[in-house]
Amino acid sequence: MLRSLTSASPTDILTLEPSLAALTAPNDLIIVGTGGHGHEIAWVASEATIEWRLIGFLDDQVSNHGQVIMGARVLGALTDWTHYSNAAFIIAIGSPRIRRDVVRRMQTLGRPRFATIIHRSVIHSPQVHFDEGSMIMPGSVLSTDIRVGRHTIINQSSTVGHDATVEDFCTLAPSVTLSGNVTLCEGAEIGTGSSVKQGVRIGRGAMIGMGSVVTKDVGDHELALGVPARFTRTLEPF
Numbered sequence: 001m002l003r004s005l006t007s008a009s010p011t012d013i014l015t016l017e018p019s020l021a022a023l024t025a026p027n028d029l030i031i032v033g034t035g036g037h038g039h040e041i042a043w044v045a046s047e048a049t050i051e052w053r054l055i056g057f058l059d060d061q062v063s064n065h066g067q068v069i070m071g072a073r074v075l076g077a078l079t080d081w082t083h084y085s086n087a088a089f090i091i092a093i094g095s096p097r098i099r100r101d102v103v104r105r106m107q108t109l110g111r112p113r114f115a116t117i118i119h120r121s122v123i124h125s126p127q128v129h130f131d132e133g134s135m136i137m138p139g140s141v142l143s144t145d146i147r148v149g150r151h152t153i154i155n156q157s158s159t160v161g162h163d164a165t166v167e168d169f170c171t172l173a174p175s176v177t178l179s180g181n182v183t184l185c186e187g188a189e190i191g192t193g194s195s196v197k198q199g200v201r202i203g204r205g206a207m208i209g210m211g212s213v214v215t216k217d218v219g220d221h222e223l224a225l226g227v228p229a230r231f232t233r234t235l236e237p238f
């Protein structure tokens, strides 16, 4: 469940702002990113396995500052996180590259604490390890002996099979199926509705187009797509 400042009037929120830094508590949540994924994370946090209190958003777009989104105010730019350093942060940005860059920028100013947000409907065994900053969206199923790395998104209705490894900064779009023993290297991105055969390794910063069936390993920084998935082009290094 999520408690937010929704019930407060805009004036109340403004009044609270200067003292938020001192008041922030371990379950206070700040979402970095105000786009569609940021809205989704606000919703998922409200129905998560841990009770979060959404206290606001951060976004570098100055025109968004002060706006109220999903019942919480846009508090400032990314670098303003230090004013709320007792809170937990979640980077709600779909692109692995941008998400990784945002984390790096925040870490130049200190050691932010990142939330791990798991929707209540997610099914997983106790043998799944979720690292900080990961977001596990509604209806996902993860079986046994799985590692989900830092700042990884497992999007809605995706499934992850036994002994799979999903390294840091990966993004699984909705309805992805990873079979057993699959490895997604750091920053790999899997398009909506794609399936990956057991034992396949998808390289660092690689991308799989939506609707693909991946039957063989995909190299670092490669874009592959289709049924079966074929190499299409080389991407920027991750």
Ligand SMILES: CC(C)(COP(=O)(O)OP(=O)(O)OC[C@H]1O[C@@H](n2cnc3c(N)ncnc32)[C@H](O)[C@@H]1OP(=O)(O)O)[C@@H](O)C(=O)NCCC(=O)NCCS
Residues within 6 Å of the ligand: 094, 173, 174, 190, 191, 192, 207, 208, 209, 210, 211, 212, 225, 226
């Ligand atoms: C694969 C992908 C990255 C290619 O993007 P792109 O380089 O911008 O390519 P374009 O959209 O310009 O398409 C180029 C061609 O590839 C085709 N194509 C694009 N994606 C394809 C896919 N997944 N499977 C088959 N063909 C595809 C297009 O129809 C187009 O064909 P054409 O030249 O005959 O018209 C992108 O289409 C994709 O699948 N992204 C993942 C989307 C997703 O899962 N989003 C989740 C959001 S939560």
